[in-house]
Every structure is written in C-alpha cells, then in structure tokens.
Amino acid sequence: MNFHLLPLLDNHLDIVKSKIASIWEHWLEDWISVGICENPPEIKMELIADENLSSLFGMSYINWYQAQSDEGQLSIGVGYEPEFISCLIQQMTGCQSCEFDDANIDVVAMVERVVDDLTSQISGENLLKVTDNTILLNCIREISTLNNNMSGWLVKVSSEQKTITLLLPNNIVKHLIFGEDKKGRDHLVTRESAIANCQVLLSAKIEGLKISLQDFSTLQIGDVLTTRQKTTEQLRVYVEDCSLKNTVVLGKQDEQKAIQFT
Amino acid sequence: MTEKISNVELNDLSTDNLSKKSVLEKDYSLIKDVEVSLTALIGEAEISVNELFSLKKGSVVSLHTKLNETASLYLKEKLVAKGNIVAVEDSYGIEITEIL
Numbered sequence: 408m409n410f411h412l413l414p415l416l417d418n419h420l421d422i423v424k425s426k427i428a429s430i431w432e433h434w435l436e437d438w439i440s441v442g443i444c445e446n447p448p449e450i451k452m453e454l455i456a457d458e459n460l461s462s463l464f465g466m467s468y469i470n471w472y473q474a475q476s477d478e479g480q481l482s483i484g485v486g487y488e489p490e491f492i493s494c495l496i497q498q499m500t501g502c503q504s505c506e507f508d509d510a511n512i513d514v515v516a517m518v519e520r521v522v523d524d525l526t527s528q529i530s531g532e533n534l535l536k537v538t539d540n541t542i543l544l545n546c547i548r549e550i551s552t553l554n555n556n557m558s559g560w561l562v563k564v565s566s567e568q569k570t571i572t573l574l575l576p577n578n579i580v581k582h583l584i585f586g587e588d589k590k591g592r593d594h595l596v597t598r599e600s601a602i603a604n605c606q607v608l609l610s611a612k613i614e615g616l617k618i619s620l621q622d623f624s625t626l627q628i629g630d631v632l633t634t635r636q637k638t639t640e641q642l643r644v645y646v647e648d649c650s651l652k653n654t655v656v657l658g659k660q661d662e663q664k665a666i667q668f669t
Numbered sequence: 670m671t672e673k674i675s676n677v678e679l680n681d682l683s684t685d686n687l688s689k690k691s692v693l694e695k696d697y698s699l700i701k702d703v704e705v706s707l708t709a710l711i712g713e714a715e716i717s718v719n720e721l722f723s724l725k726k727g728s729v730v731s732l733h734t735k736l737n738e739t740a741s742l743y744l745k746e747k748l749v750a751k752g753n754i755v756a757v758e759d760s761y762g763i764e765i766t767e768i769l
Contacts, residue, residue, distance in 0.1 A: 605717065605718050606715045606716065606717055607716060607717070607718060607721060608713050608714075608715055609713065609714045609715070609716055609721070609730060610710060610711075610712070610713040610714075611710075611711045611712060611713075611732065612708050612709060612710055612711060613708070613709040613711060613754070613761050613763070614706070614708050614709075615706065616706065616707035616709060616742070616763065617704045617705075617706055618704065618705060618706075618707060619701060619702055619703065619704050619705075620697065620700055620701055620702075620703050620704075620705060621697075621698075621701035621702070623705060623744075624697070626750065627765065627768070628765050628766060628767065628768060629764070629765060630764070631755060631757060631762045631763065631764045631765070632707065632742075632752075632762060632763045632765070633757045633760055633762045634709075634760055634761045634762060635760065636760060636761045637759050637760055637761075638756050638759055638760065638761055639759065642711070646721065653724075657711060657754075658729070659736055660729055660731045661731060662735060662736055663712075663731045663732060663733070663734060663735060663736065664711060664712045664731075664732045664734040664735070664738070665729050665730060665731045665732055666711075666712075666729070666730050666732065667727065667728065667729045667730075668724055668725065668726055668727065668728045668729075668730075669726060
C-alpha cells in the first residue's frame with residue numbers, strides 16, 4: 408500500500424495526514440478482511456487548494472481533499488481513490504451493488520474518527536464548524552448522493568437551526584434541511600431535493616363552456632353542452648392552480664384517461 | 670387641438686343616506702342572458718416536482734380517471750355537475766349525467 412501525498416502546505420497537516428493514514432490502513436484491513444477489496448488499491452490523496460474558495464473563506468488556503476467516483480464527488484476533508492470512495496458511497500447510500508456486511512465494518516465510525524482527528528487538529532483554522540459529528544456524517548452521506556459534478560464544501564452546521572449550509576464551487580450555496588426518511592430516521596435533504604419530491608397535482612381541463620344563466624338554471628341530465636374547443640385542439644394543463652404554457656392531447660393508457668404533452 | 674386637460678377630482682362617497690330599497694328588483698330575467706363559463710375537469714394526476722420537470726414533448730401522464738369515469742363540471746371553483754366527454758361534430762362537449 409502506497410500513499411502518495413502531495414507536499415504539505417502547513418506543518419499541522421502532517422499530523423492530520425499521518426492520522427488519516429493510520430486510520431486508513433486500519434480501515435483497509437477491515438475492508439480486505441471481509442472481501443470488499445481483494446487487493447489493496449493504490450491510495451492517492453490529492454490536495455485541493457482552491458484560491459477562489461480560499462479568498463471566500465478569508466483563509467490562506469483550503470486543505471480539503473476531494474475524491475470522485477461514478478456516484479458523484481465527495482469532499483470530506485480527505486481524498487481517496489475512486490474505487491474506495493465508490494465502496495464508501497455504496498455503503499453509505501445502501502447501494503446493493505457492493506456486497507458487504509454492515510455488521511463487520513463500521514464505516515461511519517471510521518469516517519467519524521477521521522473527522523474527529525481533522526476537527527481536533529485543524530479547529531484553529533475553522534475549516535469545519537461542526538457541532539455534532541453525527542450531523543456531519545449525515546451531511547457527508549447527503550453530499551455523496553448529490554448530483555454528479557457537485558463537489559460539496561461544508562461551511563456551516565447549525566444543529567439549532569436544523570440546517571447545514573454548503574458552499575459549492577462557483578459560489579453556489581446549498582442549504583440542507585433536516586427531515587425524516589420514510590422509516591422515520593433522521594435524514595438530510597437539500598431544499599431542492601425536498602422540493603423535487605413534493606407532490607403536485609397535474610390536471611387537464613376543457614375550458615370555454617359558455618352557458619347563459621338562464622340555460623344554466625334549467626340544466627338537465629342528458630343536456631349536452633358544447634364547447635368551442637375542437638377535438639383536434641390541444642388542451643390546457645394545470646399544475647395546481649397554475650396554467651402551464653404547455654398543452655396536451657387527450658388519450659388513454661391502460662384503461663385510464665391520459666394526456667400527452669405536445 | 671388645444672383642449673384643456675385637468676385632473677379629475679374624486680369626492681368622498683358616504684353611505685350615510687343609504688336607502689332601504691334595492692336599486693334592482695330581484696328579477697333573474699334581467700341577467701338571464703349573462704353568460705358564465707364552465708370548466709370540465711377531465712382528470713388529475715399526482716406527480717413529483719422532479720417528474721414534472723422531467724416531462725418532455727411526447728411524455729404521457731396517466732390520469733387517475735378511468736375511461737368510463739365522468740368529468741367534473743365546475744362553475745368557478747364550485748362543482749355543479751358531472752358529465753361524459755363527447756364530441757359534438759368536431760368540438761368537445763359534455764353530456765350531463767348528474768347535477769349537484
């Protein structure tokens with residue numbers, strides 16, 4: 408197992424890195440022992456020193472490490488090879504494509520130890536304002552499930568306000584809010600994902616059924632009201648009370664009425 | 670043209686001298702020709718915002734309405750009747766099946 412560490416930019420990072428390395432070795436042993444990884448892959452730690460972010464934080468540099476996998480990007484202060492992050496993400500997100508036994512490996516505890524070390528060693532830099540490691544771990548878990556090409560930068564955790572604010576590259580600010588998953592467990596979601604999962608009512612309507620009050624007052628079963636809307640014309644579609652500019656045609660699908668966007 | 674233009678001064682309106690007698694007799698024939706607009710709700714579907722923004726041209730959304738289910742007829746937001754969607758020549762029509 409080789410560690411390829413980039414030159415340090417500050418002395419105290421030596422301590423952090425050695426701790427990470429030690430934890431990482433222990434972690435690897437666990438992973439190998441249960442067969443997640445047959446051969447220890449080469450571990451590469453890449454230092455991200457983003458000057459733009461540094462200036463945003465008002466600090467001399469940012470010593471976050473970033474890793475990327477097929478699942479997306481993950482920035483947790485340390486960086487690992489994609490294969491490992493992939494495994495990590497699979498474990499964190501419960502992806503079934505990787506066979507492992509949760510009972511044998513406590514990845515969360517491992518990450519927690521890394522985070523503990525990081526926060527204790529670099530707390531003077533205020534890189535992490537973590538009030539609760541559990542929250543941070545949830546946050547990491549959440550970041551790992553964010554969209555591809557989204558690198559998460561944890562900037563503030565507020566357990567009181569139940570929010571986590573992420574500052575992403577390009578000055579994009581993401582807010583995570585606390586919630587519960589379907590099993591009632593604590594869960595973090597981005598505002599966007601919370602909104603994305605909201606259910607809205609889509610409805611199709613035939614409009615323009617004009618009728619005089621006299622005819623309306625004498626309306627009977629069997630009467631046919633004719634609209635000005637041609638059967639060849641498209642219908643208006645609504646989301647809740649908002650009319651979409653899109654139109655639909657009426658049809659059927661599986662014995663249900665259906666609409667097709669045009 | 671050199672017309673003089675000035676602002677319209679609006680006076681305060683008071684209801685101090687409100688009459689007890691209605692201005693209009695309660696005669697619906699006066700407004701019998703007034704047209705109201707009804708809307709027929711064909712059906713609805715509940716989808717997530719994510720699904721909404723994933724809709725593309727050609728996307729089909731199945732409504733929670735069976736083929737033989739009637740459409741709901743609304744006057745403003747008040748459900749007033751139900752009926753079948755029919756074609757009256759080349760226009761949509763609603764054949765009333767139930768008045769509420």
